[in-house]
Amino acid sequence: MLSLDAPRAVRSGEELDLNLLHEYLRQVAPSVGEIQEVRQFANGFSNLTYWLKTSTQEYVLRRPPFGANIKGGHDMGREFRVLSLLKGHYDKIPEPIVYCESADIIGAPFYIMTRISGIILRAHMAPTLNLDPAWMRELSEALVDNLVAIHRLDIEKTGLIQLGKPNGYVQRQVEGWNQRYRTAETDKIESMNSVGYWLQQNYPIDHAPAFLHNDYKFDNVLFAANEATGDPLPLIKGVLDWEMATVGDPLMDLGATLAYWSEAEDSPAYKNFNLTWLPGNLTRQEVVARYAEQSGRDLSQILFYYVFGLYKNAVIAQQIYTRWKQGHTKDARFGHLLPMIIELADNSAKAIERGEI
CATH class of the missing domain: 3.30.200.20 (Phosphorylase Kinase; domain 1)
Structure with a gap:
């Protein structure tokens, strides 16, 4: 329970x-x-x-x-x-x-x-979470469907348009995170530089702007609970942590979700991001297929958004690692982030090489 x-x-x-x-x-x-x-x-x-x-x-x-x-x-x-x-x-x-x-x-x-009460499925629960794979799949599907619902919100009618400037959003994000990496760089990581260059050379076609959560994953969602068993139901009661919400290309939001979406074959370190590697969860390809089916959007260029999501996560880790290396924090965990940065960068480069997420 x-x-x-x-x-x-x-x-x-x-x-x-x-x-x-x-x-x-x-x-x-x-x-x-x-x-x-x-x-x-x-x-x-x-x-x-x-x-x-x-x-x-x-x-x-x-x-x-x-x-x-x-x-x-x-x-x-x-x-x-x-x-x-x-x-x-x-x-x-x-x-x-x-x-x-x-x-x-x-x-x-x-x-x-x-307060909205509910169950949050966090990555650290994975070793003890014993859910039927068919049930886990329904939770995965509910998560994707709810992201589609968020992206369907009318940004004009709601006034959400005032939260951002959708024109040029993707390019600003790529250039901004490239600059953040250059500022925080400590070690020569060839794949980080090559991926950053690839992103600048492969901007996707423009998509109609939508409202973005910008940090959408299992541990920012509250599921309803079965009163008898305490198990999560595939019914989302609430979404948390809207601090990075903005308006822009909705596939940037999906790409960020995919970048956290680990699978069973991924490395143990990568699985720390989410519990999506447990049996029954959708694969990244299945997430893309379900999102496309529910939203009607063209996802033919989803590779770009997935690569950017991985790259952004690597830059965030690099910024934290730099703070540790410069002595601004004594947290020993931060001193072990370099292998994770390299792995995220290499995963990005490998996705580009094979042409799929």
């Missing part, structure tokens, strides 16, 4: 000032009521997420990590704005309650939303 995504005790040094928070909420969001209990959801290195319990409701508070550069990818106001624009148009989101721009209340800007 799987448990719902459960909060834990608040980590030392990351506590909330409840007195100031209560005073603020009484003024701007009195419907929230008095907070009776605070806990914290486990997280990696992204925004901090707290569980708030009142006498009638459960809420979630999101704030940037301590010491983060707020302008460098932890914009609480933007994430709150995304949820506000989606409200009434897409039902798999929590209800946004209030956004506080000031850092005077809890030490950083934050927002509060209602």
Whole structure:
């Protein structure tokens, strides 16, 4: 039996000032009521997420990590704005309650939303997750179908168009991540350079712009739970982590998902990204086929998007590795990232060579 995504005790040094928070909420969001209990959801290195319990409701508070550069990818106001624009148009989101721009209340800007409870299938669960392959396949299919639903949202009617500039989106992404790699480069990795060059020489045809989640995978999705067994149902209750959402080519979103979609034959390190290698899951080719069938989009150039997804992941890992090598972090895990960077780059180059994902 799987448990719902459960909060834990608040980590030392990351506590909330409840007195100031209560005073603020009484003024701007009195419907929230008095907070009776605070806990914290486990997280990696992204925004901090707290569980708030009142006498009638459960809420979630999101704030940037301590010491983060707020302008460098932890914009609480933007994430709150995304949820506000989606409200009434897409039902798999929590209800946004209030956004506080000031850092005077809890030490950083934050927002509060209602909580959606459900099961999150995380990569570390794979060794103990004992689901029937046919059931796992249904969960995979539900994940793909929901991505199609996100890409079907009317960006004009919803106002989501204001989140980005779709014209030239793909080229800006490629050039931007190429530049990030050059800035963070520490070791000569021939395949990284060749893949970066290939991307700049093989831009795909333009696709009609759509709303993109930009980090869509199993561990950002909440599935409903079977009340009797606790197993996940192929019914998505909520999608989390909209901080990187924007407007652009929808196949860039699909490519990012495919770049995390490990298969049974992939290396053990690559399987750490997702649990899609478990029996029953769709293969990457089957993901592409189902997305094409459900969306009606032309996926003949999906190789480009898959390669870019792998390349982007490699650059992110390179940036983290560079911070470790320069002594900006002491986390020993980061010192072992170079083989992963090389593997992602080599996988990209091999996909280009064989002409398929």
